Amino acid sequence: MAKILILGAGIAGHTASTWLRKKLNKKHEVIVVSPAAYYQWVPSNIWVGVGKMSVDEVRFRLDKRYKKSGIIFKQAKAVSIHPEGDKSNNNAFVRIEYTKPDMVGKQEDVDYDFLVNATGPKLKFEATPGLGPGKNSVSVCSYEHAAHAWEKLQESIAKMEKGEKQKFLIGTGHPGATCQGAAFEYILNVHYEIAKRKLTHLAGIKWITNEFELGDFGMGGAYIKRGGYITSTKTFAESFLKERGITWIKRAGVKKVGPKKVFYELLDGSEHEEAFDFAMLIPAFSGPGLTAFNKKGEDITSTLFAANGFTKVDADYTKKPFEEWKAADWPSIYQNPTYKNIFAPGIAFAPPHPISKPMFSPNGTNISPAPPRTGMPSGVTGKIVAENIIDWVKTGKPLMKHKASMAKMGAACLVSAGFGHFKGGAATMTVYPIVQDWDKHPLYGRDIRYTVGEAGLAGHWLKWFMHYMFLHKAKGYPFWWLLPE
């Protein structure tokens, strides 16, 4: 009997656990540890943030879902990993602390034969003083945050309806933040809701970003075929903002958020301020802060985790300049090199380096995006990790036949620009591969046939369709396994 422990029930963790449960005999245990009681379809949080979906439309309870399919669920957070056991326990285990209301604070050691660390990111609001819900800005990174953002947005809308002007500032809230795509989606939706109410003359909407150029999205931008040209996503993204009368500040590292003012440094080293009435700013991400110990009780956190808290996997972590980065640096099986029975799909793995070129101001501030790994890459890596563990359990051998490098996999990013089946819109972006492979595609870094940027209703329909399709899959409804990641 094998015990497979999955930390996290986000896209990667949930995908891994459901595939493991489907393909492994019931004599094997699949255990999920997650501090949250709910699964959330994160891409639709944008619609919660503009009041187009309720919180319950983007989430469902994990306990019922897992009970139905025979997965053991523990509502708890992982505290430490003990891959060699300890003096009193020869089995590898993870120490967890319950967050379930009737068990809060209770600790338990959960043994495992295979560990899938899919904890996702910690939203590191504290890295920017004054940033985040409960302080001076809002966020759409979780459904609770998005619902709070909608409350605050309604307050601004109410003021505009009374004739008061409002300044909206949306973008990245840290010099090294990622997820520009989500923030970009939110600014377009905020504009749509304001325009729908015919209040744009009272709204000053501004985009603030750590990207060197707009359209970078943490993946070094992309080239797309549009209007008889092969053009950069910079043009595509800027056109989207210009069309809506949205202005922008680029190459900006937000360092502090005051009650109604953001303080930021530009890549040229100059310091600036920007006033706002409503600010949605994405925080920096880090690993969840897990520690690790060997059998003797010695701290081996740095063996298992990179300095940013993400798990080390089969990537090439050799420090090298941007010009020497290769597609082969990126991991393909998400296996820890020291403890081979530990895997880290989704956001939990430590990338070998960013995708966008690191940029430093004269003051030494790194103002450039971290690499995104949300959505499709999380689902795909969660699945191949599950498939490799299933093979290992069934054959007793680490075959590792299933691979999915971000330098070989594509991704679709559907940027909603307004919720409406005939009056809404979206930007559909697909990139193939996610990480540029300049050796294979020397002209554009990617396969231009499958790297697409297109605006229109079709993108909105796709995003809307995918909301229901992926929730159907996540809930384990009939034929869920036929749907792609």
Next chain:
Amino acid sequence: MKTEERRTIAYSEESYPPMPTKATLYWRRFWPYQVLRWLVLNIKILRIVAGGHS
């Protein structure tokens, strides 16, 4: 805000990007054409999904 009410400030960042024409905006919301695009985009995404992992 209508386009005519806006003023382009020469040499500003915002003065350079392309603006969609009325025809472009029309095609973006002309649903029969968008149904076709929806099918094309679905095929492209499925090709990406199929080729992304082994």
